[in-house]
Amino acid sequence: MATKKIEARGWLFQVAVGATPTWTPIAGLTTFSWNPGDKVQETETTDFDSGGQFEQIVLQRGGSLKLEARRRLDPATGIADPGQAALDILAQGLADSSVGQIRFRFRTETQWRNWPVTAKASEQGGATNDMSKWGIELTRTGAETLTAAP
Numbered sequence: 001m002a003t004k005k006i007e008a009r010g011w012l013f014q015v016a017v018g019a020t021p022t023w024t025p026i027a028g029l030t031t032f033s034w035n036p037g038d039k040v041q042e043t044e045t046t047d048f049d050s051g052g053q054f055e056q057i058v059l060q061r062g063g064s065l066k067l068e069a070r071r072r073l074d075p076a077t078g079i080a081d082p083g084q085a086a087l088d089i090l091a092q093g094l095a096d097s098s099v100g101q102i103r104f105r106f107r108t109e110t111q112w113r114n115w116p117v118t119a120k121a122s123e124q125g126g127a128t129n130d131m132s133k134w135g136i137e138l139t140r141t142g143a144e145t146l147t148a149a150p
Helices: 084-091
Strands: 010-016 021-025 028-037 041-044 056-060 062-072 099-107 111-121 133-140 145-148
Touching: 010 028, 010 084, 010 111, 021 084, 084 099, 084 133
Parallel strands: none
Antiparallel strands: 010 021, 010 099, 028 062, 041 056, 062 133, 099 111, 111 133, 111 145
């Protein structure tokens, strides 16, 4: 089977909004950084019986995702893009309100990666002739699940 390079702009990112939930796209994305090995904890298990060979096991898996975008606002109402706004709210939550849901996949993949996440707002702003920057850092909290993409 032949493979091909894929473009970064072909990735889709959505956040769960509301109790039902409604999967809402995050608009204005310019870059992302996905680290599926973040928060991994390994424990060495080498002992005298290891015959001089290093041994270890993984006791914790994690992951993180950083998203950067152009800040999007409705010019008539001043209301933020619904996807960006949902993550802004999540980044202010405490206790149970600090955990939300995201999903992501490359456009041709047939399954979504679903993550329960906590959020931390990233640096935002811009210079005189820049468009305003928006960003969020998401950390997986729990297991990744896969669901069929419509």
